[in-house]
Structure formats: structure tokens, C-alpha cells
């Protein structure tokens with residue numbers, strides 16, 4: 001594809017997503033936030049438009065575009081004032097199934113995920129005691145004849161109550177019996193429709209944002225042995241494979257947030273008159289907005305560089321991590337500046353600034369916290385000693 005073809009595809013995508021998002025204005029998201037409700041209509045519209053199947057190859061009923069295009073879709077959702085967190089996982093967690101699943105698993109699940117018949121929105125990795133140290137998870141899957149028996153607990157499993165399927169990381173070989181802590185972990189695809197009430201209990205967690213996250217308890221859940229994805233014991237490597245895609249896409253959401261904030265802040269600064277002049281005429285108000293805009297633009301370039309490398313099958317761990325950190329920092333800076341520019345009105349829910357402010361703060365912590373990215377760069381890019 002030539003650059004001009006790519007650009008026209010990107011322009012079309014942007015226009016298409018913007019048009020869809022116009023049906024879901026600020027008031028839609030504000031109301032959901034107030035009710036703590038799930039954006040069912042928005043998710044349905046995204047599914048019907050094919051956007052949630054963007055990364056699924058055409059042979060399985062998806063659109064088959066790259067991470068670059070998928071990141072544009074998510075950026076535009078956030079740039080419109082919406083929040084793709086209710087459904088973004090459907091775009092990238094199926095990558096584990098696509099890359100490591102058997103042909104039978106792919107042929108069965110991927111077309112149904114692409115059409116929206118089955119929702120794969122939940123990814124259970126984090127546990128309360130292990131935190132970021134994933135190799136310390138204690139959820140176990142023990143093979144017994146033709147099934148696995150699962151025991152343990154996950155926390156922060158987002159969207160589990162709005163998903164038919166869940167990807168689960170569990171330990172299949174005790175840590176003391178493996179050569180490396182990263183060995184002996186496996187990935188399973190669990191049908192939550194059968195599991196809930198039969199060994200699985202899901203409890204919602206109330207949070208500062210409307211995120212539909214949960215904790216999931218496994219008490220002797222029996223799943224068929226062919227729920228295993230790929231090889232037993234290789235699960236940690238499989239999830240690492242998917243993390244660069246996730247980081248690039250989350251970076252794009254932050255960039256969408258960043259542009260949304262800058263539009264609002266600069267617009268308000270032009271209109272709000274205090275001391276007989278628009279507040280944006282004061283450089284004390286204008287410069288922080290300009291500075292935040294520069295940082296969002298710079299992060300945007302790193303996002304496209306990471307996505308370009310990813311789509312060309314090149315190694316992009318450093319760029320994906322840097323894009324995520326730069327974009328999360330830039331959107332948070334833009335959020336702060338916008339709240340400051342709005343003054344007291346920034347606290348009023350009807351302007352949506354406080355909602356987006358709360359929402360974009362998450363990305364300093366999830367799906368990976370800033371410190372862990374810094375340690376990745378310090379260790380793997382700059383060759384400094386490992387600290388943990």
C-alpha cells in the first residue's frame with residue numbers, strides 16, 4: 001500500500017468513527033458515568049460497524065487491518081469525548097488466540113468474536129497478592145483426565161460481567177518445580193456463560209471511573225482440557241507477545257484524550273472573559289495549553305513509530321513502552337491544564353472535564369504503571385542493572 005493510499009484509508013477511518021461517535025455525545029457518557037452503567041448501545045454500534053473486529057484477519061470474518069489503523073479507531077473514540085475501555089480489549093486480547101490457538105479454536109471462536117456473537121472482553125492476569133509481579137500468581141489449573149480444575153482469584157478483571165469469554169492466566173506447574181519463574185504458566189479460554197455459578201463468582205469493584213471492573217473467584221471450576229491455548233507452561237510468553245499491541249492502543253486512547261482536552265481548554269480560553277479580556281490572552285493561561293499540545297503531538301509521533309514497527313513485524317518493545325508513557329503523561333498534563341483553565345467550572349459535571357480527568361488518570365497505572373516502563377527502558381534499552 002502506498003503512503004497516499006494509507007492516508008486516505010486513515011482519513012476514511014477517522015471520518016467513519018467520528019460519524020459513529022456523534023450518535024454518542026457528551027451527555028450519553030455523562031449519564032452512564034452517573035448511573036455507573038455499561039455503554040451497551042455504543043458497544044453494539046462499534047461491533048456492527050466492524051471496528052471491534054479490526055485486527056481479526058478477513059479469513060475469520062474480521063477487517064484485517066493493522067495496529068496503526070486500530071489505534072486510529074480508538075484515538076477517535078477518545079477524541080470525541082467517549083471512552084473505548086468498555087470494549088477495547090475485544091480488539092487486542094484475541095491476538096493471543098490468533099497467534100497461539102489451534103486452527104480448530106481459531107475457526108470456532110474468531111468469526112463469532114468478529115461478528116459480536118461472542119464477546120471476548122475479559123483478561124484475567126492481575127491478582128491481589130502478586131500485583132505487577134505476575135510470576136507470583138497463585139491461581140492454579142491442575143490437569144485431571146480430560147479437564148482442568150481451576151482454583152484462585154483474579155482482581156481488576158475488567159468487563160467480566162459483559163463478556164462471554166475470558167482469557168485466564170493460571171499456574172500449571174508449581175513455581176518450585178520450574179527452572180525460571182516465568183515458566184509453568186498457561187493461558188485458558190473460559191466460557192463464562194457456563195462457568196458463572198459453577199465454580200466462578202464475579203464481584204464488581206466500584207472505582208473512581210465508570211470502568212466495570214471486577215474480582216473473579218475460582219473455586220474448583222472444571223473446564224475442558226481443550227480450553228488450553230497453545231502449549232502448557234508457555235502462557236507468560238504468550239501474554240508478553242500481546243502487550244506491545246495493548247500499549248500502542250492505550251497510547252492512542254491517551255492521545256485522543258489529550259486532543260480532546262486541548263480542544264476544550266483552548267476553546268474555553270478564547271471565550272471566557274475575565275478582567276475584560278479572554279483568559280487565553282494571558283500567557284499564564286495560554287502557554288501551559290500550548291505546552292500540553294506540544295507534548296501530545298510528540299507522543300502521537302512515538303505512537304505511530306511504534307505502530308509502524310509493530311505492523312512491519314519488527315521489534316517494538318521500547319517504542320511501545322515509550323509511546324504508552326509519553327501519551328499517558330501528555331494526556332494527564334492536558335487534563336490538569338484543562339481543569340485549571342476552566343477554573344471552578346472544571347469541577348462542574350456538565351462540562352465533562354472532571355469525568356475525562358478521572359478517566360485519563362488510569363493510564364499512569366494500568367495496564368502497566370509508569371515505574372515499570374521506566375525500569376524496562378533502564379534495563380533493556382540502556383543496559384542498567386535489574387532492580388527487581
Ligand SMILES: Cc1cc2nc3c(=O)[nH]c(=O)nc-3n(C[C@H](O)[C@H](O)[C@H](O)COP(=O)(O)OP(=O)(O)OC[C@H]3O[C@@H](n4cnc5c(N)ncnc54)[C@H](O)[C@@H]3O)c2cc1C
Pocket residue numbers: 122123124125126130131132133155156157158159207211213362365366367368369370371372375387388
Ligand atoms: C480500572 C482498572 C482496570 C484494570 N483492568 C485489568 C484487567 O482487565 N485485567 C488485568 O489482569 N488487570 C487489570 N488491571 C490491573 C492493572 O494492570 C494493575 O493495577 C497494574 O498493572 C498495577 O498493578 P498493581 O495495581 O498490582 O500495583 P502494584 O504492583 O501493587 O504496584 C503499586 C505501585 O508500586 C509501584 N511498584 C511496584 N513494584 C515496583 C518496583 N519494583 N519499582 C518501582 N515501582 C514499583 C508500581 O509502579 C505502582 O505504582 C486494572 C486495573 C485498574 C485500576
